[in-house]
Amino acid sequence: MYKAPVEEIAFTLRHVAGLGAGLAEGRFGDLSDDLVDAILSEAGRFASDEIAPLAEIGDRQGATLKDAAVTTPPGWPALYRAWAEGGWNSLTASPEHGGQGLPHMLHVATMEMWNSGSMAFAIGPTLTIGAVEALSAHGSARLKEVYLPKMVSGEWMGSMNLTEPHAGSDLGVMKTRAERRDDGTYRIFGQKIFITYGEHDFTDNIVHLVLARLPDAPAGTRGISLFLVPKFLVEADGSPGARNDVFCHSLEHKLGIHGSPTCTMIYGDGRFGEEPGAVGWLIGEENKGLACMFTMMNNARLAVGMQGVAIAEAATQKALAYARQRTQGRAPGWQGPGMSPIVEHPDVARMLLTMKALTQGARAITYACAHAVDMSHATAGDEARHWAERASLLTPVAKSFATDVGVDVASLGVQVHGGMGFIEETGAARLYRDARIAPIYEGTNGIQAIDLVTRKLPLSDGAQMAGLVAELRGIAESVGASNDTAFGETAARLASTLDDLQAATDWLSTALAEGRQADALAGATPYQRLFGLALTGAYLAKAALAEAGDGRKHERIALCRFTAENIIAETAALKDRVVTGAASIAAARTLLD
Amino acid sequence: MYKAPVEEIAFTLRHVAGLGAGLAEGRFGDLSDDLVDAILSEAGRFASDEIAPLAEIGDRQGATLKDAAVTTPPGWPALYRAWAEGGWNSLTASPEHGGQGLPHMLHVATMEMWNSGSMAFAIGPTLTIGAVEALSAHGSARLKEVYLPKMVSGEWMGSMNLTEPHAGSDLGVMKTRAERRDDGTYRIFGQKIFITYGEHDFTDNIVHLVLARLPDAPAGTRGISLFLVPKFLVEADGSPGARNDVFCHSLEHKLGIHGSPTCTMIYGDGRFGEEPGAVGWLIGEENKGLACMFTMMNNARLAVGMQGVAIAEAATQKALAYARQRTQGRAPGWQGPGMSPIVEHPDVARMLLTMKALTQGARAITYACAHAVDMSHATAGDEARHWAERASLLTPVAKSFATDVGVDVASLGVQVHGGMGFIEETGAARLYRDARIAPIYEGTNGIQAIDLVTRKLPLSDGAQMAGLVAELRGIAESVGASNDTAFGETAARLASTLDDLQAATDWLSTALAEGRQADALAGATPYQRLFGLALTGAYLAKAALAEAGDGRKHERIALCRFTAENIIAETAALKDRVVTGAASIAAARTLLD
Structure with missing residues (x-):
């Protein structure tokens, strides 16, 4: 059973992501170290003791639909209420609307724990928090007054309605239409698919945020508006009144x-x-709906990245527990009586260390991204712009790398269990199934790669990226300067990986500058992976260099070395793919006709 | 819907695996090119038209158990009978027992097609064929007379009973016991788990091959005997009589x-x-059961490798069909009206080409392994020993590489489908679920790696491996000598990958010679992957060099180039892991305590 790794999370927040320095500099109001620990510890307890035990029944029974009403798994509505009453929904929301105004870093750290407990449960609240962000940023005073307090407290949940059958990655072609009414409201007509928690029995009301097109709207993405459409219209006293003309028509039968x-x-x-x-109310301006959505898109993408971290963490814990108790064969050097625990076999140890390294790398990247979000709010002027760019740059990598790691680590987790891994009751298979959606939703990882290469690398004419690489080089140099032999070849390997990152970045910049869009896009996915591995290597080194005084420094150095000598060497091949891939893809294109 | 790639399969058999040369040299009796084509074509029809349409209902309804009787999915018993009546069960069996005595290459080629149609269906017959092999090689004349004709015709199916709760990879600790009776029979007592098609409604009788231990047997794997235990005892007239004391107690609830x-x-x-x-009958000698099992272990492992190829082929076809018709966004250079098919996006094209390259590589490796099996039977003396060693060497790579490819390609297949990939009705998710068992059963891929490094590399003091590498180098040199610029950097990349293979092989040999068993085992899995990639690169080059006169040579060259420039560069990192991994794993070992 999952046990929240509270110490590891706290360490990563403080010493890798930058929460420690932020607190020391007083960046986050009166937030104290003690409060951080108290929040993480209580979240860990809730995730481990309350959420995780209900994950399996949720998977087995699933959600069901009857007469447009959805029944969630047994125990889940009560679980949700306990979660909301714990104040977990309001962590980062503005105090103005009843929120606690805490840093985004605490949000992602707790989000990781909820998702490790049960990704199927945690995805619902995630979307509400996104809806709160969009409404806070763009809603009218009246809309905020009516909806925000209840959405912040968790009394009502939100949902995000974007996708249509022919409009997924490309929202420009959506057909859902909105008509103006004289009273300033709108009427919405159309069908939305893949709407997560579009209907459920957690709350009395559901606040749908819906993208739709006005009759006189320009074509494409510049003609999309955002509307708030409650399941129940709200009475003057704030209570749910008449049912609105929206309902859940069917549920998908999903892999996970x-x-x-x-x-x-x-x-x-x-x-x-x-x-x-x-009946709907406009959020923001007409035809500016996509911009409103983008307000929260980065955070939503980061939240999905957290799901990858969460699954990887849960899968690693489960596999490690199994490998410690399952005995089979005799590992080289095993001195005990009878068979050795399989963790003693070098190949199994390699799988488990790979799982640990990738999980920790993905965690560090996602937390670093959240830190940048926080710093963009805690600073002003050029500094704020720098941090906003940093968050922007890291977001596609955080989303894609962490969700790929989720799938890979969950798959390794099944493998460590051997035949038992294929049996559903073991639970490893559920993680493998659940993990698979994260590289797809909130923008497929291919879309993230396009975003990274075409919109994020050019930030500040490439200076943002150059600054990040310089920081990472600084870490590699510190490892070298430490003269600690326990780091093995870390310094050299990391330097080589950063050379790969630099070379691939330069190649892509040139390709874009020369208008060779297809060439750049052909290398976008390998580049994104390269980026994630480079960050993993560097952040694990940063962790290993930190003096946390917790007696685990030697373990962090060992994991850093394992990562440097086993995981990140892949970057040379990835750089190769970026640089030479486009021509070979173009040459082989006829095979796909 | 799956359509058997009969031409691709026939091409690979003839021009890559060596069937063409074998036929030309008259190695396979009176087997003709025409007969090969007729068999493949009819198998393709059966797999595409009969098996594939029943895959989804099989997945959805599964097999059910009531009162020790198993009901397979609707239509499956009739499908099985049609398959057996088609003579597909008897392809490679000896004509002495009613078989057709055809080469193993045709077995694996048809096996690929059955498994692409439905892996859940095809796994049952696979096991019967394995049981036929073991019985043919080691059974008494009487046992063969009673059981073989019906098992060869498919009137009865077989099952393989090895695993017990505490005896999986390590069979030495099994507890199922056998007692001698005065009439020469034995009585078997115990529990076996994970028995595929241990009970079903396909046939009137089921012939279980069961490993068990005699009371006075030596400890460990040298004290295991193999028994034949029919579900129904056989009457004098050969018909099923009294029920034997064996039954199915429960079914597993599985991922796929x-x-x-x-x-x-x-x-x-x-x-x-x-x-x-x-009631059981001894097969072979007492306490030699594991040796009897090993007779068929190589072929069973190769058969599981075929499942990997099969899933990869089915996933690639499905993803490609979707990518051609699904439109979204506008790819660079897209000139058509509206959105482009997603196959036009370079990133999607990369995924699909990667799927094609890996599938074709895995297919070539498995077929080459089957060719070696055939040649070991079609030759004598040193030549036969050479080919038997070749089959032995390739088997762990074929099993592990192809099954890893199955998982990776199925996962890419889900990704290409975007959100639709996560919906079960699409079918991509089923392949992702089904694929996951193949790296586990018939010896986990970690066990294959141990086998490869500790037992296969040392064959003929390393000369077998050296000979294979020399052959692969010859292919790389032929590419260079062709002076065909369409190969791009293939010759150089392939040479570099073969250098990696050579260096890693040398390092492992030294480690083993010096008694550093743990060091060698720590690198076994990366080495196995490296080996598979090197074979993939070389065999795709061999395919590209072949003159088949079918007008597709330029496509094969393009796929070869894509593979050389995008896929096999990974071998440098893998070699690194082999060479430096052991020390870093040992240093990080305390993280797993």
């Missing part, structure tokens, strides 16, 4: 996250209400 | 291959028969 209802939502077909049309 | 019943089998608890004890 079975407890999470994935809904097809029908807006405005007349099933509810006096006349067809779901 | 749901249609395949995975049984816990109880032997000798008195549920059936006059006195407790399942």
Whole structure:
């Protein structure tokens, strides 16, 4: 059973992501070290003791639909209420609306724990928090007054309605339409698919944020508006009133996250209400809906990255526990009586260390990204712009690398279990199934790579990227300067990986500058992976260099060395793929006709 | 829907694996090119038209157990009978027992197609064929007379009973016991788990091959005997008679291959028969059971490798079909109206080409292994020993590389589908689930790596391996000598990969010679992967060099180049891991305590 790695999380926040320095500099108001520890510890308890025990039944029973009403798995509505009452929904929201105004770093750290407990459960609240962000940033005073306090407290949940059957990665072609009414409201008509927690029994009301197109809107992504559409219209006293004309038509039968209802939502077909049309209120300006969505897109992508970290952590714990108790064969050097625990076999140890290294790397990257978000709010002017760019740059890597790690580590977790891994009751298979959606939703990892290469590398004319690489080189140099032989070849390996990152970055910049868009895009995914591995190597070295005084420095150095000597050497091949891949893909293109 | 790639399969058999030369030299009796084509074509039709359409219902409904009787999915018993009546079960069996005596290459080629159609269906017949091999090689004349004709025709199926709760990879600790009876029979008592098709409704009788221990047997693997235990005892006229004391106690709830019943089998608890004890007959000699099993172990491992190829092929076809019709966004250079098919996006093209390259590499390796098996039977003396060694050397690579490819390609297949990939009805998720068992059963891929490094590399004092590497170098040199610029950097990349293979092989040989067993085992899995990639690069080059006169040479060259420039560069990092991994794993070992 999952046990939240509270110490590891706290260490990574403080010594790798930068929370320690931020607190020392007083960047985060009166937030204290003690409060951070108290929050993480209590979140860890809730995730381990309350959420994790309900993960399996959620997977087995899933969510069910009858007469447009969704029933979540047994115990889940109560679990959600306990979670909301614990104040976990309001961690980062503004105190103005009842939130606690805490740094985003604490949000992602707790998010990791909820998702390790049960990804299917945690995805719902994640979306509410995204809806709160969008509404806070762009909603009218009246909308905020009516909806935000209840959404911040968790009394009502939110949902995000973007995708349509023909509009997934490309939202420009969506068809859901909105009509203006004289009273300033709108009526929404259309169908949305893949709507996570679009309907459920957790809360009395659900606040749908819906992208739709006005009749006179420009074509493409510049003609999309964002609307708030509550499941129940709100009475003057703030309570849920008449049912709005929106309902869940069907649930998807999915590979994983079975407890999470994935809904097809029908807006405005007349099933509810006096006349067809779901009543909606505009958020932000007309035709600026996508910009409003982008406000929260980065954070949502980071949240999905956390799911990758969370799955990887849960899978690693489960595999390690099994490998310690399962005995089979005799490992070289085994002195005990009878068979050795399989963790003693070098090949199994390699799998487990790889799982640990990738998990810790993904965690460090996602936390560093959250730190940049926090710093962009805690600073002003050029400094704030620097940190906003940093967050922007790291987001696609955090999302894609961590979610790929989630899949890879969950797959290794199945492998460590041998035949038992294929049996559903063991739980390793559930993680392998759940993990698979994270590289897809909130922008596939391929979309992240396009974003990284075409929009993020050029930030500040490449200076943001250059600054990051310089920081990473500084870490490699510190390892060399430490003269600690326990680091093995870390300094040289890391330097070589950073050379690969630099060379690939330069090649892509040139390709883009020369208008060779297809060439750059052909290398985007290998580049993104290279970037993630380079950050992993550097951040594990940063962790190993830190003096936390907790007696675990030698373990961190050992993991850093294992990573440097076993994981990051792959970057040379990835750089190769970036640089030479486009021509060979173009040459082989006819094979796909 | 899957369509068997008959031309690709025939090409690979002839021009890469060596069937063409074998036929030209008259190695395979009166087998003709025409007959090969007829067999492959009819197998392709059966797999595509009969098996594939029943895959989804098999997955959805699975196998069920009631009162010790297993019901397979609707349509499956009739499908099995049609398959057996088609003569597909008897392809490679000896004509003496009603078989067709065809080369093993045709067996693996058809096996690929059955498994692409439905892995859950195909795994049952695979095991029968393994049982036929073991019985043919080691059974008494009487046992062969009674059982073989019906098992060869497919009238009865076989099952393989090895695993017990505490005896998986390490069979030496198994507890199932056998007692001698005065009439020369034995009574078997014990529990076996993970028994594929241990019980079902395909046939009137099931012939279980069971490993058990005699009371006076030596400890460990030298005290295990092999028994034949029929579900129904056979009457004098050859028909099934009284029920034997063996039954299926429960079915596993698995991640994938749901249609395949995975049984816990109880032997000798008195549920059936006059006195407790399942009646069994010894196969081979007492205490030599494991050796009998090893007779068929190589072929069984190769058969599982075929499952990896099969899943990869099915996943690639499905993803490619989707990518051609799904439109989203506008790819660079897209001139058409509206959105482009996603196959036009370079990143999607990269995924699909990677899927094609890995599938074709895994196919070539497995077929080459089958060719070596055939040649070991078609030759004599030193030549036969050479080919037997070649088969032995390639088997762990074929099993592990192809099954890892199955998982990786199925995962890419889900990714290409985007959100639809996560929906079970699409079918991509089923392949991702089914694929995951193949790296585990018939010896985990970690066990394969140990076998490869400690038992296969030393064959003929390393000369077998050296000979293979020399052959592969010859292919690289032929590419260089072709002076065909369409190969891009293939010759140089392949030479570099073969240098990596050579260096890693030398390092492992030295480690073993110096008694550094743990060091060698720590690098075994990266080495095995390196080996598979080197073979992939070389065999795709061999395919590209072949003159098949089918107008597809330029496509093969393009795929070869893509592979050389994008896939096999990974070998440098893998060699690194072999050479430096052991020390860093040992240093980090305390992290796993």
